[in-house]
Amino acid sequence: MSKTKEHESKEFKTDNDFDPDFFKDIERKSNIWSCIQCGTCTASCESGRWTALKTRTIIRKLTLGDLTVLKDPDIWLCTTCYQCYERCPRDVKPTDVIMELRNYATKLGNISPNHRAVVGYLKNYGHAVPINDEVKQQRKELGLEELPPTLFKFKSEGDTEDIEKIKELLFDLPEEKEKEEEK
Amino acid sequence: MVKEETFAFFLGCIMPNRYPQIEKATKFVMERLGYKILEMEKAACCPAPGVFRSFNKADWMVHAARNIAIAEKMDADILTVCNGCFGTLQEVNKRIKEDETLRLKVNEKLKLLGDYKVNGTITVRHIAEVLGYDIGPWGIEDKIIRKINARVAVHYGCHFLKPTKIREIDSSEKPTIIEEFIEALGVKSIPFKEQLTCCGAGGGVKAYDGNASMTIFSEKMVNIDEVKPDFILDICPFCHLQFETGQDYLNQNQSCNYDYPVIHLSQLTAYCMGMDQEFIGLQYQKMGRDFLFGEKSTEEGV
DSSP: OHHHHHHHTSOOOOOTTOOTTHHHHHHHHSOGGGOOOOOHHHHHOTTTTTSSOOHHHHHHHHHTTOGGGGGOGGGGGOOOOOHHHHHOTTOOOHHHHHHHHHHHHHHTTOOOHHHHHHHHHHHHHSSSSOOOHHHHHHHHHTTSOSSOSBHHHHHHTTOOHHHHHHHHHSOOOOOOOOOOSOO | OOOTTEEEEOOOSHHHHHOHHHHHHHHHHHHHTTOEEEEOTTBOOOOOTTTHHHHOHHHHHHHHHHHHHHHHHHTOEEEEOOHHHHHHHHHHHHHHHHOHHHHHHHHHHHGGGSSOOOOSOOOEEEHHHIIIIIIHHHHHTTTOSOOBOEEEEEEOOSTTTOSHHHHOSSOSSSOOHHHHHHHTTTEEEOOOTTTTSOOSOTTTHHHHOHHHHHHHHHHHHHHHHHHOOSEEEESOHHHHHHHHHHHHHHHHHSOOOOOOOEEEHHHHHHHHTTOOHHHHTGGGSSSOTTOOSGGGBOGGGO
C-alpha cells in the first residue's frame, strides 16, 4: 500500500534502541492514518482538561514519525477513560494508540519508579495492592478468612510455584536508564 | 456447558485487600439471590487494565488468561465487582474466544506458568450487570426486606461501560442500568454535572502522578457537592478508593470539608436485603463513618 511506503520513507528522529517495526505495528493495531486531526479526542479528554496531555498532538506527531512521543511523560497521564475512543469519528482508537506507545516506551526503559513499584507488588504478592494488618483484622471481624484465597495466601503457606513463574516470565521491565539531563 | 446459577468469584486486589466489606456484601447478596459462589483459588491480580497493559500488553493478556483458566476449570462464569477486573477479564476473554490464533499464542505462554489453558468456554460478568439485567429492578422487589429513602450520586466509572463495542452493556453517554435498579431499592439518583467523567484514578495515573489524579478528582467532587447527595454510589473498588482517599486528601490539603459516604452497589443491595449495618462496614471507611441507612428508612419499604 502506498501509504505504508510513505511513512516508511520518513526520516525518523533516531533513537538507538528504536524498534523499526514500531510504525507497522502501531498501524496494524490502531487506525492512526485515518486521523483527520479534528480534535474530538482532545476535547473529550478528561485528563487533558487539567494536564498537559494533548491526544490530538500525540497522534499528529506519530503520523509525522516524531519519536519524541515515546519519551513524552504526558502519555502516562491518560486515565484510559475511553471517552476519545468512544467519540472518535474516524475510529482511530486513541486509547489503544496511547497503550501501544506506553508499551514501546516501557521497552525503551521509560517507566516511572512508582510504576516499577506496582509491578514489584504483582511479582511479590500477586496483587497490585497487597493486604495489610488492619485489613486482615477487618476481614476477621466481618467473618471472612483472614487471607483471601488468592495467590498470596498460597505463597505465605509455602506454595510458591505459581508466583515464582509469574515473577520470572511476566512483566520483565528493562533496567532503569541513566538520567540524561533532567532537573 | 457452564454451570447455571454458579459463579467463580473473582476477588481482584482492592476489594479483598482494602474493602473486604464489599466482598462480604457481594457474597451475601449473591447467595441470598440463589447463586452459588465459588472461591477462585490461586487467582491473582486481573491484572489492572490501565497499569499492566501499559507495560506489556501480551503479558497482561497471559496473566489475565491464567485467571480465566482457573474459572474454566471450575466450569463457572466469572463474577467481578470491579470495573478494572471486569475491563481486563471481559476484554481478554472476549478476544480469546473470538480469535483462535490469539488463543493459541496465549496458551503457548500460559502453559509455562503451570497447568493452565484457556478454551473460551466461559463468560465474564460484572455484578452491576447481573443485578441490573439478570435480576433486574423487577426481580429484586421480592428479595429485599427494606427500602431506603436516599438521594445519591451515581458514579459508573469508565471500564464497566467503555469501550461500548467490547462491553456491549449500555450507552456510555446516557446509561440507565444502575439508576433503574436502585430505584427499586428506594434510592433516587440525582444527576450532576459531568456525571460520567472519570474519577481520575485509572490508567496508572494515581500511581504515576498523584497530583494530576487529585486535580481531575477535585472537579468531580465540586460537581457532586453541588447536588448534596446522601452518599456516593459506585460499582468499582478502585473508584471507591479514589472517592475515599480523595475526599480525605482534599480535606487536608485544599481545606475542603467533604464527608460523603462512599457505598458500593453490593453494600447498598446487601443492606436492603437484610444485612446488618455493621457488616456494611462504613466504620472501616474514611468518609461518612456515622452514616446510618436506617435513619432514612421509610415504612413503606418492608
